[in-house]
Amino acid sequence: MPNPRLFSLKSESIPRATIQRLALYVQVLEDLQREGSDVISSESLAKACDVNPSQIRKDLAYFGEFGVRGVGYYIQDLIASLKRCLGIDHTWKTVLVGVGNLGRALLNHKEFKLRGFEIIGAFDCDPFKIGEEVSGLEVMCTKRLMEKSHELGVEIGIITTPPERAQRAANHLVEAGIKGILNFAPARITVPEHVVLEYVDFFHHLYSVAFNITLAQQK
Amino acid sequence: MPNPRLFSLKSESIPRATIQRLALYVQVLEDLQREGSDVISSESLAKACDVNPSQIRKDLAYFGEFGVRGVGYYIQDLIASLKRCLGIDHTWKTVLVGVGNLGRALLNHKEFKLRGFEIIGAFDCDPFKIGEEVSGLEVMCTKRLMEKSHELGVEIGIITTPPERAQRAANHLVEAGIKGILNFAPARITVPEHVVLEYVDFFHHLYSVAFNITLAQQK
DNA sequence: CGGATTTTGTGAATAATGTAACAAAAGTGG
DNA sequence: CCACTTTTGTTACATTATTCACAAAATCCG
Known part of the structure; x- marks a missing residue:
């Protein structure tokens, strides 16, 4: 069969x-x-x-x-x-929203492509950043997300904005028809049921380290 | 009581x-x-x-x-x-090893201090990077970790090296008497029992996004 | 070719985690 | 000051995840 x-x-x-x-x-x-x-x-x-x-x-x-x-x-x-099984037997077309320190670091991260995620667009709402080139990509206005996403067939969005702008970024991504979001901003966001959402918050891990050190010292 | x-x-x-x-x-x-x-x-x-x-x-x-x-x-x-409870009612003295893209991003991340973690040292083994100033810190040779850590009373180490150098960085940190390590490098490392170890691997989260999208599509 | 050995795949047992339910405490208003 | 409301803290229950234990499959070697 x-x-x-x-x-x-x-x-x-x-x-x-x-x-x-x-x-x-x-x-x-x-x-x-x-x-x-x-x-x-x-x-x-x-x-x-x-x-x-x-x-x-x-x-x-x-x-x-x-x-x-x-x-x-x-x-x-x-x-x-x-x-x-994991769905990484092919490359996922990915965009990034929020070209700050972390965003730049991720854009420059060579490993993405190797691991099955190709970042094909970088977006930011700061006029000073728009037009700038980062790692071979021209930073575009967040408002152009929808247009560009459809054009490029984007499936996954990465949010690296400051926390207060994370929800707005998510809204734009959802509007653009994205299927999944990875949110690095330390803020809870809400998305429709059909959109997959994951958080990365390394402070939580740092807290965990701090806690376990404290625990060990108290013993 | x-x-x-x-x-x-x-x-x-x-x-x-x-x-x-x-x-x-x-x-x-x-x-x-x-x-x-x-x-x-x-x-x-x-x-x-x-x-x-x-x-x-x-x-x-x-x-x-x-x-x-x-x-x-x-x-x-x-x-x-x-x-x-979490042990973040005071500031933890932290150092970072591996001043690449991600390392720089973290060094420039303002939130660390706000959240109770002060990065007071940056280390790298690349001679071209040593002496460079990143976010107000002078990048030092990894070999000076022990000397500097004792001098500064460092408690937590962050590893942002490439995977193949993560274990070496960990060894240096352990030698320097660090109590906890947060490892961003996509590599398993081993440390003595008494050292707290946490991993941050955002690719795992990306995989999770990819998997859940695939799953949703198959339904 | 068949017994010995290895190591998987899996069902059952155990442990851990999360949820529901409710009694105990605190505040509120007559 | 006492019933009534609210919301916690906690015990009992349900669910989920992990580990154990072993039969089934595959190879190896005499």
Whole structure:
């Protein structure tokens, strides 16, 4: 029975944590591949990722069977399968809104393209920034988002504005028909049900570090 | 019975997710405070944070009692309490290793000081970068980390090197007696038990966006 | 070719986390 | 000052996630 998809999605809802771990597996597997490894067992991979071997097997089981019993997983195949599962077997057309310090850093970040995300547009509402060239892209007025997005077929938007302008940026992106948003601004935003939304707030992680240090010191 | 600490830590281990949410509560509460609110119920805060009200009350209960029954929580007091719980009632002395695009962006990020983290040193192993001034700091050779850290009393280190140099940066930080590390490099690193380690990998979040878009499209 | 060995995939057991429900406390108004 | 309302803090319950344990599959080697 030919299936257009590589994986079968056995379960209805996949834990969010599983997705995060799959991303980690891909990262670690690619490192291992560069180091020349060919096959790996769930146990070894688990050690490298600092998780439980069963966890890995179960995470994979959500999508199908990728290993060979008695042998392990062929790294190259597994990477390809996982990428397909995660939806990064092709390049996602991405735009960025908010060309501040962080925005510039991301625009200059070479890894995006390597990892399956191509930033093809940079937007800002500051007239002084519009027209400026950053990393081979001409910064455009946020108002032109809709027009340009449709023209370019953009699917994902990255928000790197100051917090007070994050909601406005999100509105523009939604209007432009974007399917998913990654928000770096430290502000909660609301988007329609059908738009996928994720937050990156490294301060939360810093808080976590601070908390755990404090905890350790109190013991 | 006078207690030197504000909170009592009723439970042994606090869920990691709780800490992340406490950070979120602080962020949202500070927004509400700026908007002029004075008191808030767990229900309203829950709505603003997009979590369950019981969740908030339970998260707070790990640390003590901060509300007034029939009234709610005094925002100013709650912010102060939460900051104390998280260990950000004072400023953490922080250094950054790896002055690339991302490193520069973080060094220029004004919010760090506001949020309780002061970056007081920037390090890199590239001779061309050493001596350069970034955001009022002179970039120093990574080899001088130990000497400088002790001199300045540094507690937290941020790694923004390329992945292949992340472990080396971590080693230097550990040698320098750092207590916690926030690693932005897309590479797993190992540190001694007593050092707190957190990762920030926004690609994982991007993967998550890509996955959820794919999922929505398949439905 | 078949027993020994390895390692997966998975169902059952356990642990952790999140949600609901409610009694206890504080304020309010007659 | 006492019923009534509100909203917390907390216990009990439900759900979800993780780990264990083992049968099924694949390879290897004598």
